[in-house]
Amino acid sequence: MLGEVILVGVMVGAVYALVTVGYSMVFGILKLMNFAHGDTYIFGTLICLTLLAKYNIHPVLAILIAAIAGGGLAFLVELLVYRRLRAPQHRLISMITALGAAYVVQNISELQWGNQVMSFPSIVESKFVTLLGLQVSVTHIITLFVAVLCIAVLILFMRYSRYGKAIDCVSQDMDAASLMGIPINRVVSSVYFMGGVLGVVGGVLYSSAYNAVSLGMGFRGTLIAFTAAVIGGIGSLGGALLGGMILGLSENLIGVYVSSSYRDPLLYSLLIIMLLVKPTGILGNSDQTKV
Amino acid sequence: MLVVEDIHAQYGKVKALHGVSLKIKEGEIVALLGANGAGKSTFLKVISGMLKPTSGSVTFRGKPLNGVRTDRIVIAGMAHVPEGRRVFPMATVMTNLEMGAFTRKDKAGVKKDIERYFDIFPVLGERRNQRAGTLSGGEQQMLAIARGLMSRPSLLLLDEPAMGLAPILVQEIYNIVQELNAAGTSILLVEQNVHKTLAIANRAYVLECGVVAINGRAEELMKSEEVIKCYLGEVS
């Protein structure tokens, strides 16, 4: 039993990490809390649902289209809402506009799909296999595999590609990066786009693993991304992975062995405790204000 | 090669430049002098496209640069080494140099150039896989200059490269600047240290409160009563 719970926890954790990565990267570069993150990826997930359920499109193609739609939406939100308020003195103001953007995106989704819990088709046939003596769902294994693969590819991209290194440098010193000829606006847009794409992939995997999706998961997703990013260390990819795993595991353990109604209060308490104890997160760097 | 005419610029709430004009010819070292807050760094930011001037024009090799994005300006052949070094502290020396060549497409050439700068700055070669933030101030300054050179600029803008460095290092940096110039790079050097700068520059402009107070050939300015009075000050 414990083994299965842990495995599901790891699966959920990997999906959470996928959702967190985009949010965390955005924060790393712009120091902006993107409240619209969750609603954006739920929008993409719902598009995927429509494509699968209504038009019977092949799942891979559906996920691809949905991911691009989600990424495009994130890109649009950045362009229209955040770009003009990028200067550091607008940080609080841009947070409020981010909330506004979350509202708008959520409302648009609600007009299209309503706010009920909808059933989400399984992308792969749900079968159980016995692995190392554990009863495991194939869906869970594939979900875990895809999520880890996405994150691994992202980490490799950030570490070894020229563009990935440029993104990293923009987050370290935006002005200096622009003096190197790195096109800042394009880099920021692409980070938003990537965050949206990965979020949608995470959202689709999660919804398909649990066969359900609802608008309410959007805001919860934002909070999960916040919490996981804060636990792991905001702006760090490894931190996002670690934070996502910690959240996914603890959530499942508590859900099974204590009570599922304590799941969300736990999430929020973890966030508060982490902010109090180590606001820089497990893998984050501390920053010293310069006078 | 660079013609700047009548630049007015505002930086935040402070009006920083009130009509600054400046010319750089091919192969020159031009010094831009002035006290803290005289508008030197703001002026460089205008030239490299980081800050939009309220009026005035910048022309680089016959092409107007007004409102052109910084990355285009880098491609056009101008590199700006900012004040306070501003290396990417969490990235390695190697990555810093690679970023300097972001606008270049010739991978082999970039590799060759990196090795070349490791020859010129052996310290950097020794520390190529070290994080730039762990380098000392002087090493970071060399990295910043090398990084600026990676885009193969024909004009290098150096903003206070000697700032905060030990005097011995200052001399070394100045020697490097002269070498680079001898190798064919034109240089706009912003400095506070009047004498050292005038010693290596061909011409100089002195900024005071956002206007050019004096300009002329370096040797003449060295002897000028006006420079001494206006810029260095004399103790009464």
Add this chain to the structure above:
Amino acid sequence: MPILETRDVTKRFGGLVAVNQVCMTVNNNEILGIIGPNGAGKTSFINALTGIYKPSSGQVFFQDKEITGLPAYKIAKQGISRTFQNLRVFSNISVLENVLIGAHCRIDNPFHHIFLRPLRSRKIEHQAYEKVIALLKNVGLEEKKETLAKNLAYGEQRILEICRALASDPQLLILDEPCAGMNSMEMDTLADFVKKLRNEGNTIVVIEHNMRFMMTVSDRIIVMTAGAKFREGTPEEIRNDLEVQKVYLGEQEAERC
């Protein structure tokens, strides 16, 4: 009589030693200048004195009381007031309110008095107002008291910042690069103003690059390089010190001084 004394004050940032075992004293009613190249740790040193940084080691004594590592607001209450290298006036509020905030810790108006003894509370606030008006008159900003600070000229904002620091009746006033961005005329005015403050009984520490300004105002000068105290002496001694010339002034510049 020393008013401030530091013993081996050190400040480290990670591996970097910004301030290295600095010992110094400030005497009552003098103007002490601190000079040194950029990055020599002057501002970090001041930050360690005024509680913005906690010193990594060493001790600071102010009026014979140890203030090492106290939070900034407590040090301000003890009577050390400062200005900043990059202007930090409260830009969106009026000149008057800026200076009133400077007087904050000298306004004896406990919170419950606002409701329980409203008359006393109002009287105290009014006294503070009059004191601040007098101060503004003294620096020539009285006519602009209702102007938003951000709408003042740069030089006036510098004066306002000094005025705000003075409003707390400091025993020690620290000015961090007060001449930055000033032309030589404004600098002369500021030099006169600083000397006037000293003659009125204030003790002042000034950090500044401009040698002419420093030579004019300072009674004593400390030279810092690479985080450590390098030399100490009268302006005359510093100017003629060969080592200082080599490390900081440069030969030609020393000649010009």
Add this chain to the structure above:
Amino acid sequence: MDMSFFESKMGRGLLFGGLTICLLLTPTFVTDIYILSIFNLMIIYAILCMGLNLILGFTGLLSLGHAAFYGIGAYTTAILMTRFGFGFVAAFCASAVLAMIAGIIIALPTRKVRGDYFCLITLAFGEIFRLVATSWIEFTRGAMGIVGIPIPKIFGLQIVTETHFYYLGLGILTFTYLTLRAITKTRYGRAFIAIREDELAADTMGINTSIYKIMAFSIGCLYAGMAGSFLAVYQTAVTPSNFRLEESCLMIIMVIVGGMGRNLFAPLAGVAVMTVATEVFRSTAEYRMLIIGLIMILVLLIRPQGIFGSSSFKN
């Protein structure tokens, strides 16, 4: 907008006097119960937003959990009056104090946590409150809420009709305004502004910034508790859905649209605009969040200081 007339002493006096008379006489002109109920709603939001302005506009702290303190006030009054037989006045005071204590506890981390992280704490607290109110069924009756809150009596006077509630609300609002005005005119109000403008500089002025932030936050929460208590007796019922994140956001929008900062009345303009807008758009409730979101974005992009705000706010 030219504000010089309203800022002159006579202009302000006239405006203030006129406004007071209008407010006092409103129930004699407005006989329509529905319209009067909108006025009462506005009064509740006015109290909340004046308090929030102290937190957001003066001190520059973003609170995404103001509705939770409002909720604490409402539930305290509801529980004390239905279960423990408290009178309204006692329950009202207890509500205010409890909300303030909660405010102090939530604001304690401000000494350690940076400004934008602090808003996450308030957000998390707001959600925790709502979840507890929904799932602690024995105590709060869960999503059903607490109903049948008795008619409030103040010194023997029964508050029953809309008009009665109007005057009660106006009384609380007046109290809010007068106390806030007294506080903000002293060194305390200036210290709050100094923290908003430049926390580090404020620190070197001898302002104990962490204490002052806790102070501003908890005082703002005190008024939220009062508004909650008023809501409980006015609606005679409270449910968790009254205190969602959406409510907190709505309050922020009201303050921003009206204008944050020095001018205590500025947020009220936002209250009026947003309450009327919500009523007008009631028929199109499905677009509500879209409209609120767009207003948030557009107002901040075009005029970050709000309609009547004088100072834009800095981080």
